[in-house]
Amino acid sequence: xxxxxxxxxxxxxxxxxxxxxxxxxxxxxxxxxxxxxxxxxxxxxxxxxxxxxxxxxxxxxxxxxxxxxxxxxxxxxxxxxxxxxxxxxxxxxxxxxxxxxxxxxxxxxxxxxxxxxxxxxxxxxxxxxxxxxxxxxxxxxxxxxxxxxxxxxxxxxxxxxxxxxxxxxxxxxxxxxxxxxxxxxxxxxxxxxxxxxxxxxxxxxxxxxxxxxxxxxxxxxxxxxxxxxxxxxxxxxxxxxxxxxxxxxxxxxxxxxxxxxxxxxxxxxxxxxxxxxxxxxxxxxxxxxxxxxxxxxxxxxxxxxxxxxxxxxxxxxxxxxxxxxxxxxxxxxxxxxxxxxxxxxxxxxxxxxxxxxxxxxxxxxx
Numbered sequence: 001x002x003x004x005x006x007x008x009x010x011x012x013x014x015x016x017x018x019x020x021x022x023x024x025x026x027x028x029x030x031x032x033x034x035x036x037x038x039x040x041x042x043x044x045x046x047x048x049x050x051x052x053x054x055x056x057x058x059x060x061x062x063x064x065x066x067x068x069x070x071x072x073x074x075x076x077x078x079x080x081x082x083x084x085x086x087x088x089x090x091x092x093x094x095x096x097x098x099x100x101x102x103x104x105x106x107x108x109x110x111x112x113x114x115x116x117x118x119x120x121x122x123x124x125x126x127x128x129x130x131x132x133x134x135x136x137x138x139x140x141x142x143x144x145x146x147x148x149x150x151x152x153x154x155x156x157x158x159x160x161x162x163x164x165x166x167x168x169x170x171x172x173x174x175x176x177x178x179x180x181x182x183x184x185x186x187x188x189x190x191x192x193x194x195x196x197x198x199x200x201x202x203x204x205x206x207x208x209x210x211x212x213x214x215x216x217x218x219x220x221x222x223x224x225x226x227x228x229x230x231x232x233x234x235x236x237x238x239x240x241x242x243x244x245x246x247x248x249x250x251x252x253x254x255x256x257x258x259x260x261x262x263x264x265x266x267x268x269x270x271x272x273x274x275x276x277x278x279x280x281x282x283x284x285x286x287x288x289x290x291x292x293x294x295x296x297x298x299x300x301x302x303x304x305x306x307x308x309x310x311x312x313x314x315x316x317x318x319x320x321x322x323x324x325x326x327x328x329x330x331x332x333x334x335x336x337x338x339x340x341x342x343x344x345x346x347x348x349x350x351x352x353x354x355x356x357x358x359x360x361x362x363x364x365x366x
Contacts, residue, residue: 001141002072005032006048006055008134013050013101018125020093021048021101024111027301028103028131029057035071036229037063043085046073049093058089090118101127132306137320142230142300143344146322147354149190149225149232150342154357156181157221157236166215166240166366170195170208181225190224190231190303201237202336204293204328215241215366218335224303231303233324234355235340240364250287250329251361254337257281257327258359261295265325265343265351271313278327279311287329290336296324299342321345 009032013021023029023046030036032046035057042060049056054074059067061078068076077092079085090096097119104126116122138146160177174195181189195208198217213219217240224233237254239247257278264277275295282291296309299322307315309323326340341355 145230149227153232186225194222202330237337253285267349
């Protein structure tokens with residue numbers, strides 16, 4: 001897999017008549033090398049020298065031993081805390097380069113200055129868009145990691161539903177959920193876990209706090225975990241005790257919106273049709289003004305990546321795409337419902353729903 005990725009990168013450099021790729025995003029370094037690290041302020045770069053057809057990983061010395069057994073590169077170059085990584089890179093490569101492909105979306109002005117200080121008369125080409133486009137096509141091995149993350153997530157959800165009791169705070173529930181997830185094998189939380197009850201659940205990106213769960217509340221969980229660099233992202237909403245008629249209508253509307261959106265997932269269909277399918281269900285139920293965000297986003301090495309599933313995206317769906325479908329209705333002073341699944345367009349060009357947790361309204365008994 002990594003060999004194939006580097007080969008396509010090499011072909012891109014050849015097409016653009018570019019001599020060197022200089023990649024510093026930890027996510028993209030992992031994509032090409034199988035080595036994931038957070039370097040903080042230290043020098044960390046994947047470099048592909050097209051003239052020699054050779055790859056290098058420049059990394060902090062403290063990561064060197066770990067990388068030896070993981071990194072899929074031709075040469076590992078440790079950089080100590082007192083060395084200038086840019087100068088060491090220039091010395092290692094042994095010559096000046098006039099054309100270098102960089103991540104213009106993430107490169108800082110300070111990084112640009114340092115690069116220009118060691119390579120004169122630079123012509124910089126953008127490599128971000130190519131890498132992001134590559135990442136859209138998820139391979140079977142990547143989906144297996146996502147499935148592992150989803151399995152842990154859903155086991156955690158099954159546990160927490162049995163744990164919750166009225167009077168507990170959102171934060172208490174969040175801490176128990178995360179403790180369980182780590183015990184199941186999560187490497188880290190994919191993002192800040194949302195446990196939102198009652199009125200708080202009407203905030204699409206609210207914050208868990210000391211709000212106590214009460215009978216009659218919606219209780220919304222939105223969370224995910226990271227496994228081998230890949231993420232899950234699932235949302236389910238429950239009712240504590242008995243649901244009111246309006247709560248039942250809201251929940252049923254969101255569930256139907258989720259299901260209708262999934263039915264639209266098919267190769268060569270515009271992504272906007274997924275959003276519009278969910279939006280139409282919610283608008284027909286007269287809750288349109290309470291659905292305040294796009295219906296989904298790409299998922300993989302990052303929790304939010306391309307494609308963006310919104311009502312004006314004319315990009316066609318294709319094999320290998322992985323994204324969320326998560327319609328919601330958020331009514332102030334009443335609460336909110338969101339139901340989120342992770343969808344993969346498989347080799348047959350059809351929607352494969354990777355999340356399996358039930359979507360019918362589940363009551364948490366007081």
